[in-house]
Amino acid sequence: MSEECDHAVHRADSARLSLRGDCESCFGLCCVVAAFSASTDFAIDKDAGKACPHLQSDFRCAIHTHLREQGFPGCAAYDCLGAGQKISQLTFGGEDWRRAPGRAPQMFELFLVMRQLHELLWYLAEALTLQPARQLRGALGLAFEETERLAENSPESLGELDVATHRREVSALLLRVSELVRAKSRHRKDCTGLTSAVPTSATVSFSPHPS
Numbered sequence: 001m002s003e004e005c006d007h008a009v010h011r012a013d014s015a016r017l018s019l020r021g022d023c024e025s026c027f028g029l030c031c032v033v034a035a036f037s038a039s040t041d042f043a044i045d046k047d048a049g050k051a052c053p054h055l056q057s058d059f060r061c062a063i064h065t066h067l068r069e070q071g072f073p074g075c076a077a078y079d080c081l082g083a084g085q086k087i088s089q090l091t092f093g094g095e096d097w098r099r100a101p102g103r104a105p106q107m108f109e110l111f112l113v114m115r116q117l118h119e120l121l122w123y124l125a126e127a128l129t130l131q132p133a134r135q136l137r138g139a140l141g142l143a144f145e146e147t148e149r150l151a152e153n154s155p156e157s158l159g160e161l162d163v164a165t166h167r168r169e170v171s172a173l174l175l176r177v178s179e180l181v182r183a184k185s186r187h188r189k190d191c192t193g194l195t196s197a198v199p200t201s202a203t204v205s206f207s208p209h210p211s
Ligand code: SF4
Pocket: 030, 031, 032, 052, 053, 054, 055, 056, 060, 061, 062, 063, 064, 072, 075
């Protein structure tokens, strides 16, 4: 592995630690931005942009320790992948939507943009660790750095970002990773003579979309 690729892998590895929600550093953004309907995942209906009735004034969830028992397994399963704390602490410098209601719509809109960028970072970090895709590590490292750079932009620049186009470009690269991983898996099966014995669903896959 070249020194540059090595650096990209290490950088993505350490960045991965921050690609998970840290509710203590967030102003409850997902509890306001998301809309949900009463179902097995959520006990109530809630419109997008409206604070959940369980969100307290200190931005903590009043039922955090018993979400499932209270009918909110959807909340327990959700992870913003670090987008919430990034918007709260970096993009808006610790300003929250209750103290700055005039900026709330922008914060909510950019949380959704940041969530997409962090999801791409998560997939790119994962792809950088995959041996069958090591020939793409240079391109993956560059895509990771570019996505990180975009995520650190000002609110104005983030608002102007064409996140759909960036997502398409990164997804094309991740699809190439997926093909390499699948090819390696097929090769292994051919070598062990297991191809016909192993069902297609057992093929190793790497999806650029959330599960
Ligand atoms: S139940 Fe708790 S975690 Fe779920 S949206 Fe409401 S405040 Fe947030």
